[in-house]
Each structure stands twice: as C-alpha cells, then as structure tokens.
Amino acid sequence: MIVAGETRSAYFLQEEEKRIETHTLSVLVDNEPGVLARVVGLFSGRGYNIESLTVSEVEHEKHLSRITIVTAATLQVLEQIKNQIARLVPVHRVIDLTHIGDAIERELALVKVAGKGDHRVEALRLAQAFEAKTVDATLESFVFELTGTPSDIDRFVKLMTSCGLVEVARTGLAALSRGKDGL
Amino acid sequence: MTRQMTGAEMVLQALHDQGVDTIFGYPGGAVLPIYDEIFQQDRIRHILVRHEQGAGHAAEGYARSTGKCGVALVTSGPGATNMVTALTDALMDSIPMVCITGQVPTHLIGTDGFQECDTVGITRPCTKHNWLVKNIEDLPRVLHEAFRIATSGRPGPVVVDIPKNIQFQTGTYYGPKSSTKSPGYRTSAYQPQLKGDEAAIRDAVALIAAAKKPVLYTGGGVINAGPAGSRLLRELVKLTGLPITSTLMGLGAYPASGPNWLGMLGMHGTYEANLAMHDCDVMVCIGARFDDRITGRTDAFSPTSKKIHIDIDPSSINKNIRVDIPIVGDVAYVLEDMLKVWKQTQPTQDKAALNAWWQQIAVWRAKKSLGYRRSKDVIMPQYAVERLYQMTKHRETYITTEVGQHQMWAAQHFGFEEPNRWMTSGGLGTMGYGLPAAIGVQAAHLDALVCCIAGDASVLMNMQEMSTAVQHELPVKIFILNNQYMGMVRQWQQLLHGNRLSHSYTEALPDFVKLADAYGCHGIRCEKPDALDDAIAEMIEVKKPVLFDCRVANLANCFPMIPSGKAHNEMLLDEDATDDAIGSAISAEGKMLV
Numbered sequence: 003m004i005v006a007g008e009t010r011s012a013y014f015l016q017e018e019e020k021r022i023e024t025h026t027l028s029v030l031v032d033n034e035p036g037v038l039a040r041v042v043g044l045f046s047g048r049g050y051n052i053e054s055l056t057v058s059e060v061e062h063e064k065h066l067s068r069i070t071i072v073t074a075a076t077l078q079v080l081e082q083i084k085n086q087i088a089r090l091v092p093v094h095r096v097i098d099l100t101h102i103g104d105a106i107e108r109e110l111a112l113v114k115v116a117g118k119g120d121h122r123v124e125a126l127r128l129a130q131a132f133e134a135k136t137v138d139a140t141l142e143s144f145v146f147e148l149t150g151t152p153s154d155i156d157r158f159v160k161l162m163t164s165c166g167l168v169e170v171a172r173t174g175l176a177a178l179s180r181g182k183d184g185l
Numbered sequence: 186m187t188r189q190m191t192g193a194e195m196v197l198q199a200l201h202d203q204g205v206d207t208i209f210g211y212p213g214g215a216v217l218p219i220y221d222e223i224f225q226q227d228r229i230r231h232i233l234v235r236h237e238q239g240a241g242h243a244a245e246g247y248a249r250s251t252g253k254c255g256v257a258l259v260t261s262g263p264g265a266t267n268m269v270t271a272l273t274d275a276l277m278d279s280i281p282m283v284c285i286t287g288q289v290p291t292h293l294i295g296t297d298g299f300q301e302c303d304t305v306g307i308t309r310p311c312t313k314h315n316w317l318v319k320n321i322e323d324l325p326r327v328l329h330e331a332f333r334i335a336t337s338g339r340p341g342p343v344v345v346d347i348p349k350n351i352q353f354q355t356g357t358y359y360g361p362k363s364s365t366k367s368p369g370y371r372t373s374a375y376q377p378q379l380k381g382d383e384a385a386i387r388d389a390v391a392l393i394a395a396a397k398k399p400v401l402y403t404g405g406g407v408i409n410a411g412p413a414g415s416r417l418l419r420e421l422v423k424l425t426g427l428p429i430t431s432t433l434m435g436l437g438a439y440p441a442s443g444p445n446w447l448g449m450l451g452m453h454g455t456y457e458a459n460l461a462m463h464d465c466d467v468m469v470c471i472g473a474r475f476d477d478r479i480t481g482r483t484d485a486f487s488p489t490s491k492k493i494h495i496d497i498d499p500s501s502i503n504k505n506i507r508v509d510i511p512i513v514g515d516v517a518y519v520l521e522d523m524l525k526v527w528k529q530t531q532p533t534q535d536k537a538a539l540n541a542w543w544q545q546i547a548v549w550r551a552k553k554s555l556g557y558r559r560s561k562d563v564i565m566p567q568y569a570v571e572r573l574y575q576m577t578k579h580r581e582t583y584i585t586t587e588v589g590q591h592q593m594w595a596a597q598h599f600g601f602e603e604p605n606r607w608m609t610s611g612g613l614g615t616m617g618y619g620l621p622a623a624i625g626v627q628a629a630h631l632d633a634l635v636c637c638i639a640g641d642a643s644v645l646m647n648m649q650e651m652s653t654a655v656q657h658e659l660p661v662k663i664f665i666l667n668n669q670y671m672g673m674v675r676q677w678q679q680l681l682h683g684n685r686l687s688h689s690y691t692e693a694l695p696d697f698v699k700l701a702d703a704y705g706c707h708g709i710r711c712e713k714p715d716a717l718d719d720a721i722a723e724m725i726e727v728k729k730p731v732l733f734d735c736r737v738a739n740l741a742n743c744f745p746m747i748p749s750g751k752a753h754n755e756m757l758l759d760e761d762a763t764d765d766a767i768g769s770a771i772s773a774e775g776k777m778l779v
C-alpha cells in the first residue's frame with residue numbers, strides 16, 4: 003500500500019535515466035497512404051532520433067504493415083516515443099523489442115567492390131568468411147550480398163574499405179521477438 | 186441506410202446524420218459542388234465568415250460551448266492553409282472539430298494545379314488525423330470516421346480533403362450505422378480506453394484518504410468529459426473536502442464560488458493555488474497535462490508530493506512530470522469509479538492534518554494575491570473585468586478571450602460557475618481566437634450573452650469577423666481592454682529586456698467606435714471608472730454586436746507571476762513588484778525560456 007509522504011516524488015528517482023540507450027521498436031500499422039509520413043513526422047516534430055527505419059506490408063489481406071525503427075533516447079523519452087506512436091490513429095501496436103530482450107535482428111546489405119589482383123582475391127576470401135553471396139561479378143568488380151546483424155555488416159563493410167569498396171546499400175533492420183507470441 | 190448520391194450530397198447527408206446543425210465556412214472553386222448542395226437545403230445552417238481562420242475558431246467556440254463537434258468547410262489551397270492556425274489551436278486544446286477542405290480534381294493532384302496544396306501533408310502534424318479521399322466509395326465511411334475520431338478519446342481536429350471530381354461523382358451512401366458494411370471498411374485500431382484500471386483507482390483512493398496535504402489539480406479534460414465530468418468532480422470535492430485548483434482550460438468545472446476553490450494555478454495563478462501545489466503531499470491531476478505554464482521549473486515542481494494522474498491520453502502520462510499512480514481513462518468514468526470505491530471503503534481521513542492544511546491555505550489566501558491598486562481616475566483592467574462579471578453573473582453568460590494580459594485578468598477576476606462557459610486559446614495562445622470564437626458560441630446560444638474580453642492588439646487579428654456577426658445577427662459583445670500596448674509583450678520587455686519597448690506600442694490604433702459604425706454594429710467608449718457600469722449596461726442592452734473600447738491603465742502589469750525558470754514558491758506578487766525585484770526577477774537562464 004502506498005502511504006502519503008513516505009518517499010519523495012518519483013521525479014527525483016529518474017536521475018539515472020539520463021543514459022541514452024538504443025532500442026528497436028516494432029510497430030504494426032494499417033497500410034494506408036501517409037502512414038509512414040505520420041510516423042516519421044512524429045519523430046522529426048518531437049525531436050526524436052531515427053537510426054534505422056524499415057517498412058513493408060506484412061499481411062496483404064488485412065492491409066497491415068510492419069515498421070521497424072531503431073532509435074536512441076533516454077528510457078523516459080523511449081516511453082514517450084512508444085506512447086506517441088501508439089496514439090497515431092492507424093497504429094495497431096507498438097512494442098519495444100529491446101525492452102523485451104533478446105530479439106532477432108537482421109539486416110541485408112549489398113556491397114560493391116572493384117579492383118584487381120590481390121584486392122580481388124582478398125575481397126572474395128573475406129566474403130566467404132562472412133558467408134556473403136556473390137550476386138554480381140565482372141572482371142573488375144563484385145557485388146556481395148550479406149545478411150546478418152547490423153554489427154556483422156558494419157565489420158564486413160569496414161574490411162571491404164581496404165579491398166576497393168565502391169558503395170553499399172543496406173535495408174535497415176528487420177526484427178522479431180523470440181518464442182511463440184506475435185505482435 | 187444506403188442510397189445513390191453525389192459526393193457533395195454525401196457531405197451534407199453525413200453532416201445531418203451526425204447531428205450537425207451549423208457549419209462555418211468560406212467558398213471557393215474546389216468546394217463549389219458542396220456549396221451548391223448547401224444552397225438547395227435548409228437543414229444545416231451555414232455561417233459565412235470573412236477569413237477561413239475565423240471559421241476554424243468559430244467552430245472551436247461552437248464546440249467548446251456545446252460539447253458537440255465543430256464543423257468548418259473551406260476551399261483548397263489558400264482556404265486550407267488559412268485553417269492551419271485554427272487546427273493547431275484545436276489540437277493543442279483538445280477541441281473536437283471536423284474540417285472539410287476542397288481539393289483539386291484527382292487527375293490534377295501533383296501537377297501544381299491552380300489552388301493546389303498538399304493539404305494532408307500540411308495538416309498532418311496539426312490534426313489528430315486526416316484523410317485525402319480519392320474514391321467515392323470511401324467518402325461516406327471516412328466522413329463518419331472523421332466524426333468518431335474527432336469526438337472520442339482525447340478530442341481533436343480532423344481534416345477530410347475531398348477532390349472536386351469526387352464531389353461530382355455518384356456513389357452509394359452509407360449512414361453512420363451501416364457504414365461498417367461499406368466497401369473497404371476495416372475495424373479501426375483506434376479504440377480509446379474509457380474505464381480506468383481498477384487496482385490503480387483503489388490505490389489512488391487510498392493515497393488520497395491518507396493524505397495530510399492533498400490538492401486537486403484539474404484541467405480541460407474534465408470539461409471534455411461532458412456534464413458528468415464536472416458533476417462527479419464536484420461530488421468528489423464535497424466527499425473528500427480537498428482543496429481544488431485548475432488550469433486555464435479547466436475553469437468552471439468546479440465553481441469559483443465554491444468553498445474549496447483556490448483559484449487558477451500556474452504562471453499567473455493565485456498564491457494559494459501555486460503554494461498548495463508546491464507544498465502538497467498528494468497531488469491529484471485530473472484531465473490536465475503538466476504543461477510548462479503550470480509546472481514552472483520542473484525540477485522544483487511539487488518536490489514532496491506523490492502524484493496521481495488521470496488522463497484519457499496515455500502519452501500525457503510521464504511526459505513532463507513523472508507520476509506515481511497513472512490512470513488512463515475518461516475523467517467521468519474514472520471519477521465515477523473513484524467515488525464508488527470511496528463510498529464502499531469509507532476511508533478515515535486525518536482530520537487534524539487536513540485542518541492544519543486548510544489553516545495554512547488560509548494564511549496564503551490572506552495575501553490576496555489578486556489584489557491591485559485601485560484608481561478613481563483611470564479604469565484598472567482588473568476592475569473592468571470585475572464589473573463585467575458583477576453585471577453579467579446573473580445571466581447565461583459565455584466568455585471568450587483573445588491572448589495577452591486581458592486573458593489572464595479575465596481568468597483571474599471573472600468567476601466561472603459552470604463548465605463550457607469559458608472559451609480561450611490555452612495551448613497555442615492564438616491572438617485572433619476570441620472574436621470568431623464568440624461568433625461560434627453565439628451561433629450555438631442565440632439568446633445568451635456572449636462576450637469576448639479582448640486586447641486592442643489581438644482583436645485586430647480577426648476584426649473582419651465583425652462583418653460576419655452583423656450579417657448573421659449574432660450580437661456578440663467585444664469588450665476591449667484597450668491599453669494601447671501589446672500589454673503582455675510590454676510586460677515581458679519590462680521584466681526581461683530592460684524596459685526597451687521594442688515594437689509593443691500600437692501607434693495607429695483605429696478608432697474602435699468609428700470602426701463599429703463602419704461595420705454596422707454598435708460602438709461604445711468608456712474612459713472613467715464611474716462611467717463603466719452604465720456603459721456595460723448599455724452594451725448588454727443593445728441587441729446588436731458591440732465593439733466596446735474600454736480605455737484602461739496603459740502600463741498595468743499582470744500579477745501574480747511565476748517568472749520563467751522559477752519555481753512555484755518563487756512567485757512575484759504585485760506588492761513586491763518594485764523596479765528592483767522586477768529587474769532581477771528572471772535569471773539569464775530564464776530569459777531563454779518563453
């Protein structure tokens with residue numbers, strides 16, 4: 003039971019929450035015109051960060067899309083972000099996958115490298131080590147396809163910079179919670 | 186009910202089916218088919234304004250004074266962009282409003298057509314939701330959904346953008362009940378929660394019962410919960426004996442004459458209200474949102490209290506101030522359940538502690554923080570509001586305001602006894618709100634006294650609407666506290682900027698009495714305190730719209746005031762507002778704040 007005057011206001015208990023954390027939010031929305039603009043506009047309008055954003059229709063009959071957003075904020079602001087997204091009319095659910103813990107997170111990258119001789123051999127060897135697929139090859143270039151966690155991809159791309167990296171395209175994060183339950 | 190009709194007919198039919206009797210609007214190319222339908226019917230009264238912003242604020246005034254949804258109709262392009270301020274205003278103050286905008290025909294969208302603008306793009310951040318209707322089959326469903334979204338949960342404005350070719354097309358109309366059978370209907374994700382969590386309500390009751398220094402802090406959410414909200418709030422106050430204060434938006438939910446009333450709180454709130462907030466041990470926030478005008482410095486806000494927060498919008502909770510017991514739900518539902526629990530459990534309160542608390546409050550009250558220096562020679566603005574109140578309180582009176590000092594003096598010195606009688610722009614602070622809002626209120630309450638307490642600067646922002654009032658025989662009384670200055674700006678310049686009055690003096694004010702004449706309404710000027718009562722009586726008697734030029738003391742300041750960046754217990758009162766105190770009232774850091 004709560005007794006009046008027992009502790010100070012909860013406001014003062016929040017000091018440690020100044021720490022910035024990176025969280026992955028999964029948002030189920032009606033796939034209707036403007037829905038992505040609503041979510042993105044909310045982030046820019048209220049000064050929240052978007053580090054990665056992925057969106058695609060996931061259930062055609064029900065017109066549902068899933069938006070996966072990676073954002074960095076204090077825990078208090080993260081709670082606000084969740085509440086603000088949930089308030090949008092076409093939003094069905096929002097969950098904080100990082101808060102639930104141990105979510106599966108994957109990203110796909112296409113990585114183009116160009117070069118000759120040793121660079122070429124080294125690029126191919128590294129690609130094999132990362133289990134990247136070669137999806138295009140010419141006498142002077144490769145395009146590799148790699149799926150993994152964002153940090154796997156970061157490492158791969160970093161290594162490729164010394165093997166003639168030309169450009170990179172990344173999909174942004176797709177994420178799901180583990181276990182039998184869905185959003 | 187399903188029937189074949191054109192899109193324009195559907196608009197009128199849907200408005201009728203939603204119980205709309207009055208709309209505010211302005212025609213133009215992209216809404217001509219709808220105007221043609223308006224011409225051919227007489228179920229819905231159309232009030233022609235002079236500027237689309239006026240239509241928006243009039244719809245807000247109509248909504249706030251009736252509890253119903255306000256409706257505005259404007260054309261594409263400039264018609265829609267002129268609505269943006271009113272939409273934002275309604276969003277900030279949670280006012281239900283449906284705004285229908287015309288749009289260029291679908292095949293011209295995206296071509297920079299004449300009077301094309303991205304209405305849904307522009308209004309997305311200033312509406313609760315909006316739609317561009319590209320297919321006639323979607324129109325009836327969207328229209329009904331627009332009313333549902335605007336009026337349910339935390340109310341707000343919505344926009345339905347209808348291209349002109351859709352207004353001409355024929356399709357099947359579905360009524361509000363049968364609209365679930367219309368093509369494309371899907372159950373909406375938006376289903377606001379009305380009932381509060383039972384366990385949280387029990388905890389809240391226990392916390393209130395055990396409190397030694399409790400305070401109720403209420404807001405516009407109580408008014409939005411309908412008549413039941415205010416009734417249940419009054420019952421709660423009676424049952425618990427708690428002192429009660431309210432935000433600007435919540436005035437009237439509890440009567441100003443009630444024994445437990447502390448007056449308004451916040452930046453220009455009373456001493457007793459703000460100190461009770463600062464020193465309390467249990468704060469019960471009901472339908473308010475811990476806005477910065479209320480909290481002052483957040484890290485010094487009510488440092489020793491446990492906080493209960495009742496709000497229908499989950500995103501309001503823990504946004505600015507962390508609370509101990511959040512309860513998401515409609516104020517009326519939650520209060521009803523709280524009262525039930527209180528009556529069941531019959532908790533014993535600490536009478537001795539509560540007595541001591543009331544004694545402390547009496548000491549604060551004795552400061553008479555709303556006091557001001559009276560004068561025989563000039564009309565003090567506070568005196569003008571007081572007299573207006575005394576001379577209108579026995580009538581059905583509705584007050585709207587513009588924005589500035591006069592707004593705060595109205596809130597401080599006019600006693601509001603009932604909900605829905607007070608219309609003011611709180612969240613956005615929109616100069617130009619009050620006059621058109623009064624027109625909207627009068628349109629809903631033809632026989633009532635509707636008075637806009639205005640400033641000389643604000644009133645000019647939508648002055649053109651006097652012409653609307655005259656045309657539609659809406660006898661609004663515009664009571665201008667004319668101090669020749671943008672008073673609130675001048676006050677801040679005095680407090681923060683070494684009294685350098687940069688562009689806050691309105692050099693070439695119009696002669697308001699002649700202006701009244703030009704509009705075909707009635708003009709009154711009053712310059713002396715002893716002539717005021719007669720002049721007010723004349724204003725009330727005249728059956729026309731009135732522009733009342735009340736000449737007040739030019740340099741009066743609005744006190745009490747919590748300077749920006751200060752805490753509740755650091756407020757400035759009229760008596761200690763010496764030049765020195767004023768000069769050092771605001772720290773360098775405070776000057777950064779608005």
Ligand SMILES: Cc1ncc(C[n+]2csc(CCOP(=O)(O)OP(=O)(O)O)c2C)c(N)n1
Nearest residue numbers: 589590591614616640641642643671672673
């Ligand atoms: C549309 C708009 N522009 C600017 C402001 C900033 N502002 C706030 S109060 C004020 C002065 C209002 O002067 P007046 O209407 O004469 O009222 P007074 O303060 O003198 O009572 C101004 C310019 C505002 N609130 N709204």
